[in-house]
Amino acid sequence: MTPPTGTASPRPHEPRRHRRALAATATVAALALAGCSSSSSGANDDASSTKGGLTPVRLQLQWVADAQFAGYYAALKLGYYKDAGLDVTIQEAGTDTVPIDVLAAGDADYAISWVPKVLGSIEQGTAVTDVAQIFERSGTTQISFKDKGITTPADLKGKKVGSWGYGNQWELFAGMQKAGIDTDKDIDLVQQAFDMNGFLSGDIDAAQAMTYNELAQVLETKNPKTGKLYQKSDLNIIDWNDEGTAMLQDAIWADANKLADDPSYATETEKFVEASIKGWVYVRDHPKEAADIVTAAGSTLGTSHQLWMANEVNKLIWPSTSGGIGTIDPAAWKRTVDIALHTKDDTGSTIITKEPPSTAYSNEYVTKALKNLEAQGVDVVGKDFTPIDVELKEGGK
Template sequence: MKTLNRRALGAVALGSAVALALAGCSGSSSSSSTTSPEASTSTDAASGELKDVTLQLQWVAQAQFAGYYAAVAEGFYKDEGLNVTIQEAGTDTVPIDVLAAGDADFAISWVPKVLGSIEQGTKVTDIAQIFERSGTTQISFKNKQIKTAADLKGKKVGSWGYGNEWELFAGMQKAGIDTTKDIDLVQQAFDMNAFLSGDIDAAQAMTYNEYAQVLETKNPDTGKLYTADDLNVINWNDEGTAMLQDAIWADSDKLASDADYADTAVKFIKASIKGWAYVRDHPQEGADIVTEAGSTLGTSHQLWMANEVNKLIWPSTSGVGMINKDAWDQTVSIAKGTKNETGSTIITQDPPETAYSNEYVTKALEELKAEGVDVMGSDFQPQVVTLNEGGN
């Protein structure tokens, strides 16, 4: 663990950079950037010793990405000789397009969303599968009697679409539901308002975000916050249709042709995993780092998110970031064999071998183990987080 002063200095620099970036694009949906404390505080000579690296997120600053922010604030990237800038995403940002255009060195994105881009010719590689488990669920109130995917038949089923629907459709189709006529599909906004008002029987909800939004809301019948006892949850990990989500992506051609870029990839993965190990062991500090970096989420919601994201990473089966072939093959199979509401599949054929590689994460894990970093988290125990109204 680094000194408190070091973290505090990094957190202040992160927060200031985000505030400036947001002020500069107020009213716009374009992405904003967070400059690492190394860039903000070092002298010209010192910053010249660090390699500039840009990471493109798939959304705004929140604890879903706490490991990367912690790696900045705790100086883990600096320890590897990297000066990392974190770019947030806007509503119209496609992380893989930013990476492919050369406007970022690495990007965070869900695997199924990227598989379609790869089939269209985008040359990128999953070099570290940070989330081992899926955080997507379908939730309903107990009185709806929806306990499994099969129970969605005849119901008003919420779906975000935009590439977030595949586990849901795979689960329903696996359960024998004809998704063209056996459900009433409802376009769900990226909030839980329609669900709470009764316009949706079963709504999509990430364990670390929308599920918490419901638990932060007062039940009008009781005047108290909803609890887990009020809800049924369909977990796609249990239903067998989970797909791989947050991964670190790199440029395939540069990995093959640029030895310096390949070396940087190993260093970036290594420092990022150290960041996630820090958040595992210090979830409150991890949540605070993201808040100080400019996230507008409430205090209890941010801690909930850090805790739930930890559950998707820890304990690790083979070491954080290793791409499990069975999980990859399941994701590809669903991407090829599941049709959404338009009758489309994500891909029509298997992706190329370059779509993922364990080469770089293996090197990073070997170095981390030699340094005594726990990359398995076998003893990980999640916290019990109490949510406050509105996530405050």
């Protein structure tokens, strides 16, 4: 079964000790999807053997096929993985999939996940390493209609504030607490379902929205007062990158123990990162074609929505200010860890209680990959990147 069009992305779960029950609407959606089995782009029964001279590799996504993962689908479709000697299978996620658990269990060779979600798993003993920080900037925002008068985090005081939970709430809570809001008393926290219906109906004053998905869901909906689609000018948007509480999101994670003990896996990691980055460079330079590749891979999102996603994801990657796509910026890592250590959510929990080990991230593999790509004349910084203009259609069609 395919998740319904417009289902929010990404929603990978955080470590179990932080999980909260969803409200009824979200629970119904989850139950409806629970019967879905993870699909993949090809069969791969034995990851330890070679196949046609290629090394089988399984990549676990956070969610289903969409342009949030366009670089990996492009690398697969265009043969970049094959050129690197890899036979890659892309494993999609269901509503109960925790990508880092799949990696730790040996059921994937690499996984895509947000850094704060994985930090909690690392503290609980999961040995994984961020080997390429693909998204340099956060895509999480808090949006409201102009008539609510919410232009800063401080304005959320006394408002009905939507939050998905499941580890997606940390930037929001860090932003409110930085603004002096007592998040136990000063807001009316609303469990936000994985759509924008509560926001559009007025049940939520300020809702969480990824720039590449939920924001588009609003902008591809008709304003009943005008009969035309909502515009950005109808909204106030709080961007956590601007507020200083953004956290690192989509990264490529590898098995830390195998990196240390298995030289062939370390070499494979370098090749996988290199080919994946080449895929993301293609997405930067060919967003429409990349969106078409993801659509052909099975995405149920509409054409204009998919192109919007590709364009917005590109903005989170390009231009690279850290020396090249995938490089982990120590300052951004420290900010993410500090928020994980000191910000409490509505349950009173923080993500972690101590600094993560030095093995939690490494620039070793991405640095080698970038050097190889630059030797091939590939632009891995994208300093001249310019996003395209995307016209959303009603319903994202």
